[in-house]
Amino acid sequence: MDKIVIEGGHQLEGDIQVSGAKNSAIKLMAVCLLTDELVTLTNMPRLRDTRSMAGLLEHMGVKVDAGEGSTMTLHAKSLTSTTAPYDLVRKMRASFNVLGPTLAREGAAKVSLPGGCAIGARPVDLHLKALEALGADIVLDEGYVIATAKNGLTGGEITFPFISVGATEHAVLAAVLAKGTTVLSNVAREPEIVDLANCLNAMGAKIEGAGRSEMTITGVSKLSGVEHAVVPDRIEAGTYALAAATAGGKVRLRGIRHDHLGSLWPLIAQAGAHVSMDENTVTIERDGGLIKPVDLDTQAYPGFPTDLQAQFMALMCLADGVSIIRENIFENRFMHCPELTRMGADITVTGREAIVRGVKALRGAQVMATDLRASASLIAAGLAAKGQTHVGRVYHLDRGFEHIEVKLGQCGAKISRVPE
Ligand SMILES: CC(=O)N[C@H]1[C@@H](OP(=O)(O)OP(=O)(O)OC[C@H]2O[C@@H](n3ccc(=O)[nH]c3=O)[C@H](O)[C@@H]2O)O[C@H](CO)[C@@H](O)[C@@H]1O
């Protein structure tokens, strides 16, 4: 397995092109199960997660062509299997979302309970309740969800008790081909949900309200093929913005939707970095002045994303004072704290809160990536630290960041990937 080695203490200077969003791309890939026509996705990131999803879809009979660049075609002319086995689903959470579309198309599906980042218990009860509300019969057997809908799915009313991105997407993916109208209340409003709805609507679906708390879906009997560009990755963009603020320097992010990170920019500015933007770029600049402490509270969109919490913490480790970071979405998403502590950070975690007492400098150390975004926080800390940092278990990183060492290297970071 590879590790990332960083020689810290070099400011970042340059441009970074933001890729398509991993968390949209993998759900958009599942869309192909809803049509026997060709689905072409452009601005696709090349990631371990998109490869895993492609592997699962191929197992089900989908012809996937990932080509060389950022275009992927998927053709589910007919399905050869309605089973998504454990070995293919355990690698990532979103693969579970093949259940709804397969059920909608074939009337039956058997899908392993999912894996994904170990950041909490992450049950799928809301997904299953949503599918049941659409008429699915569901049993759990030996780690698999076995779902049937002999007469097809029918529209229903679903009020989610709390916001879930995955369950919202899953309900949408199932309801588009259901008979009748589905009303979804208290849904997630993330840009990735809007991206999914835009793609499905371009295929002939009738989805209203994406990006708002209530969505209405009028089922259609058939969806056509589509060509759709994946929305820019707001989490990747936010990660590089925070890395620039942490390491210092000036980085211009290209191909970004800055309106998707409305909760981040004021906090970066409050921390002491200068943020400027035009239509498709955002520039982050910090000249080495003091980093100010900023408190943070993760929330569902449009609140501050949990997927940037670890990276923001890396910045706060170097603040001139104390900040309190509260994680409201996942109950176990502070595993980067002991690793940052190995680099000299002063962090106390109590339940869902981390108290970060800023230190004057971080020191390079051997650290371990515990999950995807935690890995990125360790890299940002390593860029700012004195000396060498070795980040192990980079397979987490490869799930969701396209060529991170190349993109940072182009901005002057001394970063390389070496066999462990
Ligand atoms: C592949 C993908 O897009 N992953 C993202 C998605 O994950 P994911 O879709 O898994 O996250 P959810 O929004 O569903 O999870 C929110 C909370 O709801 C809980 N929950 C969820 C479903 C359910 O059936 N029961 C239940 O209790 C979860 O354990 C968690 O505590 O949204 C998260 C929140 O923005 C992001 O951090 C992840 O990067």
Ligand SMILES: C=C(OP(=O)(O)O)C(=O)O
């Ligand atoms: C938690 C994440 O991914 P997953 O939901 O696939 O584990 C993430 O993208 O930060």
